[in-house]
Amino acid sequence: MGDPHRVGIVGLGVISRAYLDTLAGRPSVRITAVADLDATRATAVAAEFPGAEAMTVEGLLRDSDVQTVLNLTTPAAHAEIALGAIAGGRNVYSEKPLATTFDDGKAIIEAAAAAGVGVACAPDTVLGTGTQTARAAIDAGLVGRPLAALAVMVTPGHERWHPNPDFYYTDGGGPLLDMGPYYVSALVHLLGPVRSVIGASSRLRGERVIGSGPRTGERIPVEVDTHVSAVLEHVGGAISTLTTSFDGTATTAAPIEVHGETGTLAVPDPNHFDGEVRHFGLGGTDWRPLEPSAGYVGGTRGIGLLDYLAADARRPARVSGETALHVLETLRAVLRSSAEGRRIELTTSVNRPEPVPLIPADQW
Structure with missing residues (x-):
């Protein structure tokens, strides 16, 4: 399978627990960084995952060790976080909706295409x-x-x-x-x-x-x-x-x-x-x-991220x-x-x- 895909999570509110439970222990992914406006919350979550580091949002979006940013912020912040991740050369998997406006959603897709990175989005x-x-x-x-x-x-x-x-x-x-x-x-x-x-x-x-x-x-x-x-x-x-x-x-x-x-x-x-x-x-x-x-039998939140990471030229996300x-x-x-x-x-x-x-x- 090769090395696990390195994921950084931005936003550690209510929905994040379902994602964390799904991704924990999966050999195909490794949570390397977490960030939240509440630094104490980020520190607590990072302690659950060996090797994960609690960061600022800006630091995570620039972290070269992160391959895909899992965007679990509130909808109003989806576009800002996604565009920041794309600007740093990261793939993005976002909670729904992609953005709150069509123009912002379109900007995310266009920016990702220009940067050569991927975008996927719940609901899964x-x-x-x-x-x-x-x-x-x-x-x-x-x-x-x-x-x-x-x-x-x-x-x-x-x-x-x-x-x-x-x-x-x-x-x-x-x-x-x-x-x-x-x-x-x-x-x-x-x-x-x-x-x-x-x-x-x-x-x-x-x-x-x-x-x-x-x-x-x-x-x-x-x-x-x-x-x-x-x-x-x-x-x-x-x-x-x-x-x-x-x-x-x-x-x-x-x-x-x-x-x-x-x-x-x-x-x-x-x-x-x-x-x-x-x-x-x-x-x-x-x-x-x-x-x-x-x-997916017994599917839980985050299965869409795993499905996205398993996609290839023969089977799109x-x-x-x-x-x-x-x-x-x-x-x-x-x-x-x-x-x-x-x-x-x-x-x-x-x-x-x-x-x-x-x-x-x-x-x-």
């Missing part, structure tokens, strides 16, 4: 057995020609559980940019790229109340729309209807349903790696669960920067369509990512 949940088993069923013709999809995410808002939820309600946040990457990425894997969008959105209230942690009871302003609906026209002709909301309470809808000429698939939550895929065939009488047939940019443009176009009251044609497109065969947990 689409590589798990949930989305991938549904993908395999579609590819096998189980629903016939795909005609449409429904994707629904309804919650009362993250301030109920997150101790510092401010960024969810500022530009770059909201239900669409926060949770939409999971749903739109899954739809791209299932049905291919998006050609155009129509959107509509609303805002239930102008402030939220933090429900947990030391700031419990504090009121924070809401600067973005918190209920967004959209119609996505895919290049292949299928039409997806997407709803993301921080204003509802609950829903009985399947997270994603794919409808075809001869059947329907109920697809599990794309925010998770696994879950039951169910099929209802034309002329049938009930839903039938499908056994997992594709995807499945969570590529180009796919993330296309998803970002789709999301931003929905918000723009809502504001302008018109259909928006996208300027980017991508090939449908390569499917994942069924990969047992002890083989990734």
Whole structure:
């Protein structure tokens, strides 16, 4: 296998623990540096990994021992960190979204191409057995020609559980940019790229109340729309209807349903790696669960980085920067369509990512 790939991590907040647990002990990677605005936190994490060094953010981005920067900062900092890493000749793997604006996302991809380095981006949940088993069923013709999809995410808002939820309600946040990457990425894997969008959105209230942690009871302003609906026209002709909301309470809808000429698939939550895929065939009488047939078994956050590092000329990265940019443009176009009251044609497109065969947990 050769020497392990050297990874430096910027941002050691809540999501970092899942990545650290996935990468710990993997022979293909070695965590060599960590950085966070909280130096004490960085020192504590570095102590968990032999040979890892706690650094400043600027120092890590310039560190010649780092080959790939794992960018786990808040969305507003994604572009700055990615561009800094690229300027230092580093590859970048970022938490979603790629950036908060399409222009910043495009700048990341263009800078990486000019520098000859790679970019990949979460969500990597689409590589798990949930989305991938549904993908395999579609590819096998189980629903016939795909005609449409429904994707629904309804919650009362993250301030109920997150101790510092401010960024969810500022530009770059909201239900669409926060949770939409999971749903739109899954739809791209299932049905291919998006050609155009129509959107509509609303805002239930102008402030939220933090429900947990030391700031419990504090009121924070809401600067973005918190209920967004959209119609996505895919290049292949299928039409997806997407709803993301921080204003509802609950829903009985399947997270994603794919409808075809001869059947329907109920697809599990794309925010998770696994879950039951169910099929209802034309002329049938009930839903039938499908056994997992594709995807990383037992996948966890960070599997996308491992998949990216294993990519080569024969098999491109499945969570590529180009796919993330296309998803970002789709999301931003929905918000723009809502504001302008018109259909928006996208300027980017991508090939449908390569499917994942069924990969047992002890083989990734």
